[in-house]
Amino acid sequence: PVPDDHVVVLFGATGDLARRKLLPGLFHLAKAGLLPARYRIVGSAPSQAALSDDDFRKRAREATAEFGRSKPEGPEWQEFEEALTFGAADPDDPGPLLSAVRKAEQAVGGKPRRLFHLAVPPTAFASVIEMLGATGLAENARVIVEKPFGTDLPSAQALNATIHSVFDESRIFRIDHFLGKESVDNILALRFANGLFEPVWNRDHISHVQIDVPEKIGIEGRAQFFEGTGTFRDMIVTHLFQLMGFMAMEPPAELTAKSLRDEKEKVFQSMRHLDPTQVVRGQYEGYRDEPGVDPRSDTETFIALRVELDNWRWAGVPFFLRSGKSLGEGRHVVTLGFREPALRMFPVPARGGAEARNNELVIDFDDPGRIATRFLVKEPGPAMRLEETGMVFDYAGSFNSMYALEGYERLILDAMLGDQSLFTRSDGIERLWEASAPLLATPPPVEPYTPGSWGPESIDRLIAPYRWSLPDRR
Ligand code: BG6
Numbered sequence: 319p320v321p322d323d324h325v326v327v328l329f330g331a332t333g334d335l336a337r338r339k340l341l342p343g344l345f346h347l348a349k350a351g352l353l354p355a356r357y358r359i360v361g362s363a364p365s366q367a368a369l370s371d372d373d374f375r376k377r378a379r380e381a382t383a384e385f386g387r388s389k390p391e392g393p394e395w396q397e398f399e400e401a402l403t404f405g406a407a408d409p410d411d412p413g414p415l416l417s418a419v420r421k422a423e424q425a426v427g428g429k430p431r432r433l434f435h436l437a438v439p440p441t442a443f444a445s446v447i448e449m450l451g452a453t454g455l456a457e458n459a460r461v462i463v464e465k466p467f468g469t470d471l472p473s474a475q476a477l478n479a480t481i482h483s484v485f486d487e488s489r490i491f492r493i494d495h496f497l498g499k500e501s502v503d504n505i506l507a508l509r510f511a512n513g514l515f516e517p518v519w520n521r522d523h524i525s526h527v528q529i530d531v532p533e534k535i536g537i538e539g540r541a542q543f544f545e546g547t548g549t550f551r552d553m554i555v556t557h558l559f560q561l562m563g564f565m566a567m568e569p570p571a572e573l574t575a576k577s578l579r580d581e582k583e584k585v586f587q588s589m590r591h592l593d594p595t596q597v598v599r600g601q602y603e604g605y606r607d608e609p610g611v612d613p614r615s616d617t618e619t620f621i622a623l624r625v626e627l628d629n630w631r632w633a634g635v636p637f638f639l640r641s642g643k644s645l646g647e648g649r650h651v652v653t654l655g656f657r658e659p660a661l662r663m664f665p666v667p668a669r670g671g672a673e674a675r676n677n678e679l680v681i682d683f684d685d686p687g688r689i690a691t692r693f694l695v696k697e698p699g700p701a702m703r704l705e706e707t708g709m710v711f712d713y714a715g716s717f718n719s720m721y722a723l724e725g726y727e728r729l730i731l732d733a734m735l736g737d738q739s740l741f742t743r744s745d746g747i748e749r750l751w752e753a754s755a756p757l758l759a760t761p762p763p764v765e766p767y768t769p770g771s772w773g774p775e776s777i778d779r780l781i782a783p784y785r786w787s788l789p790d791r792r
Contacts (some may be wrong), residue, residue, distance in 0.1 A: 330437030331361030342386030361691030501683030541610030
């Protein structure tokens with residue numbers, strides 16, 4: 319499906335996200351033939367950062383050359399570039415933006431739909447939303463809102479109230495780029511299209527679940543953002559909890575945005591309030607020396623926690639979530655640990671010994687993703703000796719990944735199509751902040767860890783008697 323004709327307005331067009339992801343991503347969509355037949359993209363920023371149309375095009379070209387998978391060349395680029403214009407906007411002076419939008423709409427012709435993408439710091443959300451309401455720009459429009467969506471329950475409620483005063487929920491697209499990853503959608507296919515998996519996807523067969531997103535990178539000069547945010551708000555409340563929702567949800571009645579989101583919200587409803595004694599906060603050694611970081615900073619650059627879902631499917635099955643900066647590898651992995659068989663009939667595996675694990679299903683959702691199972695087989699020979707082995711499905715080897723979209727690309731396309739399936743909803747977000755309140759109120763002290771490690775040592779106690787499935791055993 320190709321979306322209706324559009325005028326897209328990108329607030330924060332001179333910022334980092336626009337440069338790394340949004341402009342290159344929009345061009346990739348154009349090149350893949352997925353943008354509407356007629357469209358314009360209006361970049362916007364406060365007047366002190368205003369650009370001419372030509373300078374905006376130049377920046378978009380440089381950004382796409384540096385970060386895009388589709389390089390800015392050929393007639394496709396020419397056409398895309400011509401669709402880019404710029405209109406500055408200040409809360410008290412939306413004039414230049416209004417005239418840029420008017421011109422863009424004339425160029426498209428008819429009555430194109432408006433899509434506003436708010437790639438701006440949270441402090442600027444409210445004034446932009448109010449301006450969209452006051453100027454009438456919000457008419458016939460949808461809005462994409464970036465994370466972080468609040469910093470606690472009251473701030474998320476206030477933000478929802480501001481947005482709802484101008485847009486109703488059906489026009490709000492709170493973006494979480496993890497939900498645009500190919501393998502996340504595939505969790506639905508894996509679970510609900512196969513008789514092999516769904517019957518064992520519950521407490522009778524699964525002992526615990528790990529959702530593990532270590533990052534190799536540090537804070538990459540984002541001290542100002544990171545100091546006030548930390549890994550819990552940056553990664554867990556957004557990305558990892560959303561993944562957990564997909565892993566844990568009941569089968570939706572149908573594959574519609576409403577059904578899917580209802581089921582995901584029910585998972586959040588069943589989430590027990592976080593217990594600060596079941597949380598390890600870490601900070602990499604050297605973080606306090608980074609430029610812009612408070613030398614006594616208590617901000618966590620790492621967090622591991624245990625989450626309990628009080629529902630029929632998952633009662634008693636802990637979910638362990640981990641994410642952090644400056645760790646051993648950058649990965650995105652979900653592991654289902656299976657229960658042991660009822661009886662131990664076999665001698666301990668020869669290789670691996672006591673180290674051998676119970677069966678695991680490992681979903682690696684680095685784009686484009688892999689799925690692996692780990693299980694035991696008999697080693698050839700007269701003796702009954704077991705060895706751990708596995709089976710692997712690899713997206714890259716099995717499909718032409720040319721057609722795959724990155725998270726942001728997929729989600730911007732869905733917003734243009736009006737499909738909210740992979741976007742978060744106000745009730746779910748508020749519930750997650752509510753369940754997080756005890757941790758936010760009394761966070762345990764940060765523990766130091768060595769850059770390149772897998773976090774503070776106490777994370778092994780947190781997950782015991784299980785073990786982290788990363789780093790991979792060779
Ligand atoms: C962002 C966080 O939302 O996600 C970053 O703000 C983080 O701190 C990034 O590095 C990770 O995304 P991905 O897709 O590269 O794993």
